[in-house]
Amino acid sequence: MPRPSRWPEVMAAAAKVFRAKGYHAATLEDVADEVGMLKGSLYNYITSKEELLFAVVRPPAEQLLEQTRALVAAEGTAPGKVVAIARVHAGVLAEHFVYAAVYVHEIAGMGRYPEWAAMDHEYVELVRAVLAAGVAEGSLRDDLDVRTAGHVLIGSLNWLTRWWDPDGPASAEEMADRVSATFLDGSRSRPAR
Amino acid sequence: MPRPSRWPEVMAAAAKVFRAKGYHAATLEDVADEVGMLKGSLYNYITSKEELLFAVVRPPAEQLLEQTRALVAAEGTAPGKVVAIARVHAGVLAEHFVYAAVYVHEIAGMGRYPEWAAMDHEYVELVRAVLAAGVAEGSLRDDLDVRTAGHVLIGSLNWLTRWWDPDGPASAEEMADRVSATFLDGSRSRPAR
Amino acid sequence: MPRPSRWPEVMAAAAKVFRAKGYHAATLEDVADEVGMLKGSLYNYITSKEELLFAVVRPPAEQLLEQTRALVAAEGTAPGKVVAIARVHAGVLAEHFVYAAVYVHEIAGMGRYPEWAAMDHEYVELVRAVLAAGVAEGSLRDDLDVRTAGHVLIGSLNWLTRWWDPDGPASAEEMADRVSATFLDGSRSRPAR
Amino acid sequence: MPRPSRWPEVMAAAAKVFRAKGYHAATLEDVADEVGMLKGSLYNYITSKEELLFAVVRPPAEQLLEQTRALVAAEGTAPGKVVAIARVHAGVLAEHFVYAAVYVHEIAGMGRYPEWAAMDHEYVELVRAVLAAGVAEGSLRDDLDVRTAGHVLIGSLNWLTRWWDPDGPASAEEMADRVSATFLDGSRSRPAR
DNA sequence: AATGAATGAGGCTTCATTCAT
DNA sequence: TATGAATGAAGCCTCATTCAT
Numbered sequence: 001m002p003r004p005s006r007w008p009e010v011m012a013a014a015a016k017v018f019r020a021k022g023y024h025a026a027t028l029e030d031v032a033d034e035v036g037m038l039k040g041s042l043y044n045y046i047t048s049k050e051e052l053l054f055a056v057v058r059p060p061a062e063q064l065l066e067q068t069r070a071l072v073a074a075e076g077t078a079p080g081k082v083v084a085i086a087r088v089h090a091g092v093l094a095e096h097f098v099y100a101a102v103y104v105h106e107i108a109g110m111g112r113y114p115e116w117a118a119m120d121h122e123y124v125e126l127v128r129a130v131l132a133a134g135v136a137e138g139s140l141r142d143d144l145d146v147r148t149a150g151h152v153l154i155g156s157l158n159w160l161t162r163w164w165d166p167d168g169p170a171s172a173e174e175m176a177d178r179v180s181a182t183f184l185d186g187s188r189s190r191p192a193r
Numbered sequence: 194m195p196r197p198s199r200w201p202e203v204m205a206a207a208a209k210v211f212r213a214k215g216y217h218a219a220t221l222e223d224v225a226d227e228v229g230m231l232k233g234s235l236y237n238y239i240t241s242k243e244e245l246l247f248a249v250v251r252p253p254a255e256q257l258l259e260q261t262r263a264l265v266a267a268e269g270t271a272p273g274k275v276v277a278i279a280r281v282h283a284g285v286l287a288e289h290f291v292y293a294a295v296y297v298h299e300i301a302g303m304g305r306y307p308e309w310a311a312m313d314h315e316y317v318e319l320v321r322a323v324l325a326a327g328v329a330e331g332s333l334r335d336d337l338d339v340r341t342a343g344h345v346l347i348g349s350l351n352w353l354t355r356w357w358d359p360d361g362p363a364s365a366e367e368m369a370d371r372v373s374a375t376f377l378d379g380s381r382s383r384p385a386r
Numbered sequence: 387m388p389r390p391s392r393w394p395e396v397m398a399a400a401a402k403v404f405r406a407k408g409y410h411a412a413t414l415e416d417v418a419d420e421v422g423m424l425k426g427s428l429y430n431y432i433t434s435k436e437e438l439l440f441a442v443v444r445p446p447a448e449q450l451l452e453q454t455r456a457l458v459a460a461e462g463t464a465p466g467k468v469v470a471i472a473r474v475h476a477g478v479l480a481e482h483f484v485y486a487a488v489y490v491h492e493i494a495g496m497g498r499y500p501e502w503a504a505m506d507h508e509y510v511e512l513v514r515a516v517l518a519a520g521v522a523e524g525s526l527r528d529d530l531d532v533r534t535a536g537h538v539l540i541g542s543l544n545w546l547t548r549w550w551d552p553d554g555p556a557s558a559e560e561m562a563d564r565v566s567a568t569f570l571d572g573s574r575s576r577p578a579r
Numbered sequence: 580m581p582r583p584s585r586w587p588e589v590m591a592a593a594a595k596v597f598r599a600k601g602y603h604a605a606t607l608e609d610v611a612d613e614v615g616m617l618k619g620s621l622y623n624y625i626t627s628k629e630e631l632l633f634a635v636v637r638p639p640a641e642q643l644l645e646q647t648r649a650l651v652a653a654e655g656t657a658p659g660k661v662v663a664i665a666r667v668h669a670g671v672l673a674e675h676f677v678y679a680a681v682y683v684h685e686i687a688g689m690g691r692y693p694e695w696a697a698m699d700h701e702y703v704e705l706v707r708a709v710l711a712a713g714v715a716e717g718s719l720r721d722d723l724d725v726r727t728a729g730h731v732l733i734g735s736l737n738w739l740t741r742w743w744d745p746d747g748p749a750s751a752e753e754m755a756d757r758v759s760a761t762f763l764d765g766s767r768s769r770p771a772r
Numbered sequence: 773a774a775t776g777a778a779t780g781a782g783g784c785t786t787c788a789t790t791c792a793t
Numbered sequence: 794t795a796t797g798a799a800t801g802a803a804g805c806c807t808c809a810t811t812c813a814t
Contacts, residue, residue: 004798022305024217027783040786041799049784079381105298109355112215131380141382148363148371149380151356152349159348162302170341178341186379187324187342188272189334199773220808233811234774242809390777408691410603413804427778429806465767491684495741498601517766527768534749534757535766541738542731548688549730556727564727572765573710573728574658575720585794606787619790620795628788 003045009035010045015056015098023053023106054115057103060096061119064089065126072126078134079184082153085127086176086183089157093164094172101161108158127154153183202228203238208249208291216246216299247308250300253293254312257285258319265319271327272377275346278320279369279376282350286357287365294354301351320347346376389431395421396431401442401484409439409492440501443489446482447505450475451512458512464520465570468539471513472562472569475543479550480558487547494544513540539569588614589624594635594677602632602685633694636686639679640698643671644705651705657713658763661732664706665755665762668736672743673751680740687737706733732762 013034017026028049032039046052067088071081093100107116109124128150134140156179164175206227210219221242225232239245260281264274286293300309302317321343327333349372357368399420403412414435418425432438453474457467479486493502495510514536520526542565550561592613596605607628611618625631646667650660672679686695688703707729713719735758743754 006798022215022217024215028785029783037798038800039784040801043785043787044798047785082380109352134380138382140380144375144380145371148368149375151352152372152375155352155355156345156348159302159344159352162348163344175341178338179345182337182342182345182379183375184379184381186375186377187275187327187333187337188377189331221810222808230773231775232809233776236810237773392777408601408603410601414806415804423777424779425804426780426806426808429808430777433806435805468766495738520766524768526766530761530766531757534754535761537738537742538735538758538761541741542734545688545730545734545738548734561727564724565731568723568728568731568762568765570765570767572761572763573661573713573719573723574763575717607789608787616794617796618788619797622789623794 006035006037007045010042010052011056011099014052015096015102018053018056018102018106019098023102028052053102053106056099057107057116060092060100060103061107061116063096064092064100065119065123067092068123068126072130077137078130078139081130082134082184083177083180085130085153086157086180087173089154090160090172090176090179093157093160094166097161097166104158104161124150124154149183153179156183199228199230200238203235203245204249204292207245208289208295211246211249211295212291212298216295221245246295246299247306249292250296250309253285253289253296254300254309256289257282257293258312258316260285261316261319265323270330271323271332274323275327275377276370276373278323278346279350279373280366282347283353283365283369283372286350286353287359290354290359297351297354301347317343317347342376346372349376392421392423393431396428396438397442397485400438401482401488404439404442404488404492405484409488414438439488439492440499442485443493443502446478446486446489447493447502449482450478450486451505451509453478454509454512458516463523464516464525467516468520468570469563469566471516471539472543472566473559475540476546476558476562476565479543479546480552483547483552490544490547510536510540535569539565542569585614585616586624589621589631590635590678593631594675594681597632597635597681597685598677602681607631632681632685633692635678636682636695639671639675639682640686640695642675643668644698644702646671647702647705651709656716657709657718660709661713661763662756662759664709664732665736665759666752668733669739669751669755669758672736672739673745676740676745683737683740687733703729703733728762732758735762 010031014026014031017030017034020026021030027039028042029039031052032042035042042052046055068085071084071088074081076084107113108120111117128146131140131144131146131149131153135142135144135146157176160175160179164170166172170178203224207219207224210223210227213219214223220232221235222232224245225235228235235245239248261278264277264281267274269277300306301313304310321339324333324337324339324342324346328335328337328339350369353368353372357363359365363371396417400412400417403416403420406412407416413425414428415425417438418428421428428438432441454471457470457474460467462470493499494506497503514532517526517530517532517535517539521528521530521532543562546561546565550556552558556564589610593605593610596609596613599605600609606618607621608618610631611621614621621631625634647664650663650667653660655663686692687699690696707725710719710723710725710728710732714721714723714725736755739754739758743749745751749757
């Protein structure tokens with residue numbers, strides 16, 4: 001679909017409104033008001049409300065997947081990749097915050113939209129593959145339950161959308177490092193030896 | 194409010210439907226169909242759709258808060274309390290799975306319903322207090338960012354609603370132990386010594 | 387679909403409005419106004435506007451087809467059956483005038499609704515079969531083009547919806563007899579012999 | 580009104596679309612797509628959708644009326660004129676098929692557009708006048724109901740738009756002759772004498 | 773407590789029409 | 794003449810809610 005010129009404004013408005021009210025509670029009139037046009041005019045840009053949701057949610061989803069694919073394929077050990085995963089994840093959240101928040105809220109792990117299940121599943125599998133490789137290579141604990149651990153990592157990162165302000169004092173990289181450090185090394189103090 | 198006799202069925206149906214479709218996308222007719230009555234009849238039990246949401250969401254929220262309050266107040270060190278927090282959290286999820294999933298999806302960390310902000314906030318504070326005490330007492334790393342760590346723990350646990358099947362092979366206690374173990378000790382293998 | 391009690395009123399209103407304005411130009415609000423309810427309330431009776439069209443149009447269509455089937459299957463020669471066809475056709479028009487007018491205007495021979503094509507086609511075939519039998523048995527001209535003649539008869543009868551007032555002086559039977567007489571014997575005067 | 584250069588294309592597209600979907604169901608965007616321009620551009624050619632309908636419908640209507648007026652005014656007996664009427668009618672249909680189909684469907688005998696009532700009425704009157712003259716002169720049966728017979732003839736001819744393919748094997752003249760033959764002499768076989 | 777039926781508000785979507793370029 | 798984009802009105806449909814029975 002060729003997009004008229006105010007498409008970025010429409011997307012930004014939609015993401016903002018969807019994040020603030022949730023996709024279902026948000027109305028296209030809310031979105032149109034935010035852009036400064038009438039709700040009917042939105043249909044120069046979209047075909048349906050759901051298409052707008054997908055348009056909003058696609059950039060972070062694709063970026064996350066592409067960057068994660070690349071990082072997983074690269075050389076390196078599991079702990080390094082876990083840090084990289086967290087940085088990519090937090091980086092995407094920061095860059096597309098409201099868009100990503102919509103993704104996390106409406107789609108991730110929810111199985112509600114078949115169109116997105118494959119993408120969603122692939123990401124989980126990529127993370128899991130890293131962890132499994134870490135166990136195999138000995139860099140991660142051999143008693144690690146890889147499935148659970150993957151979801152713990154992803155969950156911690158996705159949960160950032162509920163409390164982290166990417167424009168606040170903590171940068172995406174700092175957040176990523178804190179989350180991945182806790183994931184890798186835990187929060188318990190080590191007996192000095 | 195004295196509730197007529199089919200109240201538990203109504204609650205269960207509402208939780209099921211809210212979880213499956215999300216609160217906003219779910220209709221009272223969906224709920225009524227699930228119970229086997231007409232939608233108008235639901236108003237013998239409720240005053241509004243939102244009240245039904247709150248009714249669904251209250252049991253897990255209250256139980257989580259009460260049990261966590263108790264556990265925080267009890268004797269013990271932070272690591273032990275972290276395990277206990279995870280067990281309580283996973284236990285509440287397991288016991289009220291669909292109800293809790295609705296809470297997590299619609300309310301936790303979302304700031305959408307002022308009525309629930311206080312409860313939601315208190316829980317976060319309780320967890321944070323445990324972690325802060327752990328740092329103070331030396332059982333947790335002194336470089337731990339307590340706010341982030343609290344959200345990491347809570348996020349990992351809440352994220353269970355998106356992938357864990359409480360009726361599957363992994364019990365609530367097992368899940369809690371895996372999550373808390375990762376949180377406390379990390380996933381990195383320790384050099385054997 | 388179980389129909390609430392004012393269903394006949396709804397049908398009558400819909401037929402009236404569809405006939406007056408045409409299906410597409412008619413609005414459900416027109417129909418609702420005619421019944422004396424709000425447009426949303428119509429959805430206690432129907433699932434969509436198109437379903438209402440089909441509901442309106444089904445009774446005359448089915449009655450016409452059933453009665454015509456019976457008459458075709460009965461004993462008799464073609465000319466007698468032509469008269470009977472005309473009487474059935476005009477009778478159905480008279481009994482369900484507005485409904486039938488909607489059928490004729492929106493559906494007959496139009497191929498717009500696949501759901502109705504079979505019914506529509508069967509009727510044409512029944513008429514044609516009578517004419518073909520008439521040619522075979524010698525009661526109709528052997529140079530008759532049966533396809534054309536069938537459509538001429540049906541067209542003359544359907545065209546009644548554009549000018550005949552079934553509540554006017556000419557009864558359905560009279561109309562049928564005039565139309566079938568012209569069809570059978572023509573309008574030319576015969577040389578007295 | 581001076582018409583820009585692609586006016587014939589616009590008319591043809593409109594006729595095609597109006598015939599396929601019906602005037603109300605057709606959108607100006609459908610028409611514009613058919614022409615290969617944007618819907619807004621149509622307003623270089625027209626002032627309103629209804630004007631487009633009238634433009635489409637005028638050529639066959641005027642041609643039919645003019646030719647029929649001429650033929651009625653000419654010398655001759657009623658039977659000959661009936662044949663001529665049918666030939667003119669079928670000829671106009673063939674020449675402007677989709678345009679004429681739109682006329683028949685949207686306007687003929689429908690009384691929906693006051694602008695067209697006079698034209699429509701005049702045609703009916705012309706046909707009726709021929710039949711009445713035939714009765715008076717003795718060439719048509721003296722028991723003929725002229726009003727009904729006129730509508731039968733016109734209806735049979737208009738109904739051609741629902742089933743006849745003017746590009747098929749039967750020419751307009753053949754169709755006209757079959758229809759008028761049936762109208763004049765009927766379909767019943769005459770006892771050989 | 774439940775039903776059947778209605779209300780009324782509001783949401784999504786369509787579309788004829790306008791207008792600056 | 795055509796485009797791109799917008800307007801504004803209206804239409805279909807949904808749904809929380811009410812109410813008489």
